[in-house]
Amino acid sequence: xxxxxxxxxxxxxxxxxxxxxxxxxxxxxxxxxxxxxxxxxxxxxxxxxxxxxxxxxxxxxxxxxxxxxxxxxxxxxxxxxxxxxxxxxxxxxxxxxxxxxxxxxxxxxxxxxxxxxxxxxxxxxxxxxxxxxxxxxxxxxxxxxxxxxxxxxxxxxxxxxxxxxxxxxxxxxxxxxxxxxxxxxxxxxxxxxxxxxxxxxxxxxxxxxxxxxxxxxxxxxxxxxxxxxxxxxxxxxxxxxxxxxxxxxxxxxxxxxxxxxxxxxxxxxxxxxxxxxxxxxxxxxxxxxxxxxxxxxxxxxxxxxxxxxxxxxxxxxxxxxxxxxxxxxxxxxxxxxxxxxxxxxxxxxxxxxxxxxxxxxxxxxxxxxxxxxxxxxxxxxxxxxxxxxxxxxxxxxxxxxxxxxxxxxxxxxxxxxxxxxxxxxxxxxxxxxxxxxxxxxxxxxxxxxxxxxxxxxxxxxxxxxxxxxxxxxxxxxxxxxxxxxxxxxxxxxxxxxxxxxxxxxxxxxxxxxxxxxxxxxxxxxxxxxxxxxxxxxxxxxxxxxxxxxxxxxxxxxxxxxxxxxxxxxx
Amino acid sequence: xxxxxxxxxxxxxxxxxxxxxxxxxxxxxxxxxxxxxxxxxxxxxxxxxxxxxxxxxxxxxxxxxxxxxxxxxxx
Numbered sequence: 001x002x003x004x005x006x007x008x009x010x011x012x013x014x015x016x017x018x019x020x021x022x023x024x025x026x027x028x029x030x031x032x033x034x035x036x037x038x039x040x041x042x043x044x045x046x047x048x049x050x051x052x053x054x055x056x057x058x059x060x061x062x063x064x065x066x067x068x069x070x071x072x073x074x075x076x077x078x079x080x081x082x083x084x085x086x087x088x089x090x091x092x093x094x095x096x097x098x099x100x101x102x103x104x105x106x107x108x109x110x111x112x113x114x115x116x117x118x119x120x121x122x123x124x125x126x127x128x129x130x131x132x133x134x135x136x137x138x139x140x141x142x143x144x145x146x147x148x149x150x151x152x153x154x155x156x157x158x159x160x161x162x163x164x165x166x167x168x169x170x171x172x173x174x175x176x177x178x179x180x181x182x183x184x185x186x187x188x189x190x191x192x193x194x195x196x197x198x199x200x201x202x203x204x205x206x207x208x209x210x211x212x213x214x215x216x217x218x219x220x221x222x223x224x225x226x227x228x229x230x231x232x233x234x235x236x237x238x239x240x241x242x243x244x245x246x247x248x249x250x251x252x253x254x255x256x257x258x259x260x261x262x263x264x265x266x267x268x269x270x271x272x273x274x275x276x277x278x279x280x281x282x283x284x285x286x287x288x289x290x291x292x293x294x295x296x297x298x299x300x301x302x303x304x305x306x307x308x309x310x311x312x313x314x315x316x317x318x319x320x321x322x323x324x325x326x327x328x329x330x331x332x333x334x335x336x337x338x339x340x341x342x343x344x345x346x347x348x349x350x351x352x353x354x355x356x357x358x359x360x361x362x363x364x365x366x367x368x369x370x371x372x373x374x375x376x377x378x379x380x381x382x383x384x385x386x387x388x389x390x391x392x393x394x395x396x397x398x399x400x401x402x403x404x405x406x407x408x409x410x411x412x413x414x415x416x417x418x419x420x421x422x423x424x425x426x427x428x429x430x431x432x433x434x435x436x437x438x439x440x441x442x443x444x445x446x447x448x449x450x451x452x453x454x455x456x457x458x459x460x461x462x463x464x465x466x467x468x469x470x471x472x473x474x475x476x477x478x479x480x481x482x483x484x485x486x487x488x489x490x491x492x493x494x495x496x497x498x499x500x501x502x503x504x505x506x507x508x509x510x511x512x513x514x515x516x517x518x519x520x521x522x523x524x525x526x527x528x529x530x531x532x533x534x535x536x537x538x539x540x541x542x543x544x545x546x547x548x549x550x551x552x553x554x555x556x557x558x559x560x561x562x563x564x565x566x567x568x569x570x
Numbered sequence: 571x572x573x574x575x576x577x578x579x580x581x582x583x584x585x586x587x588x589x590x591x592x593x594x595x596x597x598x599x600x601x602x603x604x605x606x607x608x609x610x611x612x613x614x615x616x617x618x619x620x621x622x623x624x625x626x627x628x629x630x631x632x633x634x635x636x637x638x639x640x641x642x643x644x645x
Contacts, residue, residue, distance in 0.1 A: 019606050183625040187609055194613050 011062035013041035015073035017190040024201035050104040070191045071122040087138040094144045098151035120165040121149045170199045206364035216365040222328035223272040233278030242288045254356045255290035269298040271309045276301045287404045307340040402563040406463045412569040414455030430527040433488040452477035482510040483519040497561045504560035511553045520549040583611045
């Protein structure tokens, strides 16, 4: 961060009263260690100020200018008389305004070549007099407000030192009822509520800070209960909360956020109090790690103190301590680091891991307005390392993933004691359910005693443990064929090719029962599209006469995936 | 005597020492107590006391006494 000996010159221009915002901006800049000299534009004077060469704005010569446009001020007729203008007229009004803003930006750049101009995107108000006609008629307001924003974006791509200020995202986070306070408009012609001004001021200060090189370069992470739920060495690989559902999914998705940061050129490092080998085992072997060893630029896993580790990490990476951000779930460790290394930014990690991702994304410490070649190179250097290590593994890394799950499927015929579970699965399973037929206990019981029906359950165990009964199949004899009346899998086990193993088993059974064909049926619902392609993908042929799918059992068997061990029990 | 919390709010928003916040002070005497400053003052009072005044009320609350009365009413 470039230390400010002289105050930073910031100008606020716009369509409404800006004085109140100016006070918030001053405070926000001070919080970031910057002193500022502010120029506050006159009420709705931005055009005059930018057009007139000798204006007090140009004499002030700001380094950063924020042009804050409000939709209601820019296009008032849109909101008070939307039916008076056709779609074409609205489009023309928008194009004219956008072109004006662009011209002003060009003039500003010509007269203040070193100035950075931020133009705010319009916030479409959620309540308009049009109601649903807003998006369902040619009088739509939002369509045209968004068109304005898109035209601004186009200008941004083409003009250097012009940036867009994402006010819609600020408003969305706050909620519109906190974004505007009608009293502020009627009493002071100010378009923002108090909390909105704080948020906008924060955005202004963060943007200035980022442009001045305030970006931190390295995120240092704890491991246990930060990257995964549980403690390496204490909890087994299978017990770790890191997976496709629930808390495990929360940690997995947090890792994916981290991976995206890395791709933007932020270095990741580990600072963990545990045994190196136990922790590495998880990093290298757990199927749901989104980050692997090569993603980390520096690793300190030991029983020493975390502040010393951070000093070492900074030195190893050639960074100052003020370039580090520390993310650790332990309040004790956070306080220790805050105390001993005040230059390191210590994230106030929330108590619930489901909020980790949001907390990280809320930081402005990693903000940048452009990706430099160096950023992408930094990211690619580590990426190449990862790719080299992965080349040894097969091109079908998805198969590698399946192998690591160590899946064992036990398929057995239905029985009296399984009736409740079978019935429950037919009632509750919506996604991987080919026909969505709902059966109660009595109906299942009648299938069990029907000589022309077959009921099977599939029980799964994998590296996470025993999942219990997760699949049900019900076959019904139809002359020489067996039709799959019901085939379903619990959503916990979707996407692991278990259905392939199940259908392969059913084909074997049908063949043993002297059937000539196995028939499949798919009844589409709003929820089960994930199962739509099952039968065609397994080589079943379509039967146009009845919409079913047929597999000829005389032609051979259906292959079962080799990464699933299937045991058939009588 | 003016409530301590209210004195603190006045002091912070108007940039005057706490001791100067008396029941008699008036916008004309305080540099920052212009119409915008007044709005900021009332918003800060709202936040400190967890109340919300109607738009029409706000410009009328031009003294410590009037604000205290309005706060009492909203209880």
